[in-house]
Amino acid sequence: MKLIIANKNYSSWSLRGWLALKAFDVPFEEVKLTLFSEHFYEALSLYSPVKKVPVLVNDGVVVWDSLAIAEYVNETFLDGKAWPSAAADRAMARSVVAEMHSGYSALRNEMPMNCRARRRIEASSQAQMDIKNILALWQTLRHKSQAKGDFLFGEFSLADAFFAPVVFRFVTYGVAMTGLAKAYHQTMLDHPAMQAWLEEALKETDIVAEDEAGEPV
Numbered sequence: 706m707k708l709i710i711a712n713k714n715y716s717s718w719s720l721r722g723w724l725a726l727k728a729f730d731v732p733f734e735e736v737k738l739t740l741f742s743e744h745f746y747e748a749l750s751l752y753s754p755v756k757k758v759p760v761l762v763n764d765g766v767v768v769w770d771s772l773a774i775a776e777y778v779n780e781t782f783l784d785g786k787a788w789p790s791a792a793a794d795r796a797m798a799r800s801v802v803a804e805m806h807s808g809y810s811a812l813r814n815e816m817p818m819n820c821r822a823r824r825r826i827e828a829s830s831q832a833q834m835d836i837k838n839i840l841a842l843w844q845t846l847r848h849k850s851q852a853k854g855d856f857l858f859g860e861f862s863l864a865d866a867f868f869a870p871v872v873f874r875f876v877t878y879g880v881a882m883t884g885l886a887k888a889y890h891q892t893m894l895d896h897p898a899m900q901a902w903l904e905e906a907l908k909e910t911d912i913v914a915e916d917e918a919g920e921p922v
Contacts, residue, residue, distance in 0.1 A: 706733045706763040708774075709752060711740045713906035715916045717818040717870030720902060721771035722759030724866035725778045728898040729787060733761075740913050772806050775863050789858040798857070798864040801842060805867045809835045816878050817916040818870045820906040824878055824919030839871060840886045847885035855892045869899060879922065 708726060710719035726733050738745045738758065749756040753769040761768040761777065768777045779787040788795045811831035828836070846857040846864075853859025857868070872893040875882065882890055893899055 706731075706761070707736050708733050709736045709738065709749065709758055709760040709762070711738055711745065711758045712909055712911055712913065713737070713902055714820045714909045714911075715740060715818055715913050716758060717813075717873075718757070718771045719759045720818070720870050720873075721866050722761065722774040723902065724869055724898055725771070725775040725787065725863060727901070728861055728866060728896070729778070729783055731778060731782045739911055771867075772802065775802075775866065779863065787863045789860070789862055789864075794858050797846075798862055801846075801857070802864055802867045805871075809839065809871075811835050812839075812871070812874070815918065816874045817918055818873055819877050819916055819918070820873050820903055821909070822877050822917070822919075823922040825922050826878055826919035828878075836875075836880055839868070840882060843868075843886040843889050844884055847889050851885075855889070857889065861896070865893065865896075869893060872899070873903070878919065 708722060710716060710723055713719070723735070725731075736748075738748055746756050749758070749760065752760045752762060752767050755769060757769065759769070759771055759774060761774045763781075766777070768774050775787065779785060789798050811829055812835035815826060815828055815832045843857065850857065850859040854861075856862065857864045872890055874880075875890060876894070
């Protein structure tokens with residue numbers, strides 16, 4: 706099984722698909738392409754009509770889009786264990802993943818993932834609202850799940866995988882946090898899979914100018 710991804714420093718969607726495998730100890734071969742290069746599009750055209758990362762290739766099955774990959778991995782290799790066990794928690798987890806998957810556009814646009822950078826930006830009111838809403842969500846979910854574990858729904862789930870790029874973004878742009886949201890943020894940073902991704906991201910030297918937002922701190 707292969708997972709085609711892009712630069713670990715920048716590619717937030719790649720991180721989500723990668724964590725859906727790595728954090729649950731599903732074996733796979735990683736194929737990393739350089740974002741927006743000629744080879745990037747040529748290589749992706751062999752697998753995906755949309756020519757975007759990540760793409761999962763397994764025994765003749767090709768899956769693109771990080772959420773579709775996460776669901777495929779959960780059904781095929783994890784017997785459903787990547788979602789919370791309680792039906793109510795699963796419903797909530799799917800809701801917050803769907804929101805993360807399609808929303809928070811101001812945050813995405815103004816605060817691109819850039820793991821090795823430390824930047825200062827003038828966030829718009831909408832981006833500030835996105836940050837406020839995410840931190841409030843983290844606080845609420847952690848308050849409800851404290852007895853079950855240290856992640857959003859207790860044990861690590863796909864909900865955590867989908868918020869992982871935001872975790873790195875908040876470090877890059879110096880977002881202030883308090884309480885259970887801050888503790889959750891640190892828990893995510895300490896996760897072995899997150900540390901492994903970050904270690905590789907910091908070794909990369911490619912520059913994607915459009916993702917170098919803000920002024921260096």
